Amino acid sequence: MPITATLNQLASGVSYVRLECLGDIVKEDAEAISKEIGAGGPLSGIPILALTQRVGSISAEARKVFGDRGDLSAQETWTAIVATNPVMRVTANFLMRLNRVQKQRLFSTEAEAVQWLEERIKAE
DSSP states (O other), X not given: OOXXXXXXXXXXXXXXXXXXXXXXXXHHHHHHHHHHHSTTSTTTTSOEEEEEEEXXXXXXXXXXXXXXXXXXXXXXXXXXXXXXXXXXXXHHHHHHHHTTOSSEEEESSHHHHHHHHHHHHHHX
16 A cells, blocks of 8 residues: 555654655545544544655545545644655645635654654644
């Protein structure tokens, strides 16, 4: 599966989901991970670190699955996305606007993303 979810811990001891994305992401991949991290899923409400540096492409159908989640503000969790590919950054920005997220941010490195997650959780 191109998206692997593992449960890790920040330095503060708070758990977070590390999503490692690899290769080409299709509709079925998007649906599977959405069930895991979405409302009612086993990883729902846990902060997320999404690593997208090794993604080849995201199909239009997969983007639709991610985009059709609607207004996520009521169930939103802190999410740090590491994206170095310009196309991935544009796609992530578009989906963040479409889903009206307030607790997501893009980063160039995993270290910056983890630090930001740690700071957000401490502040909350």
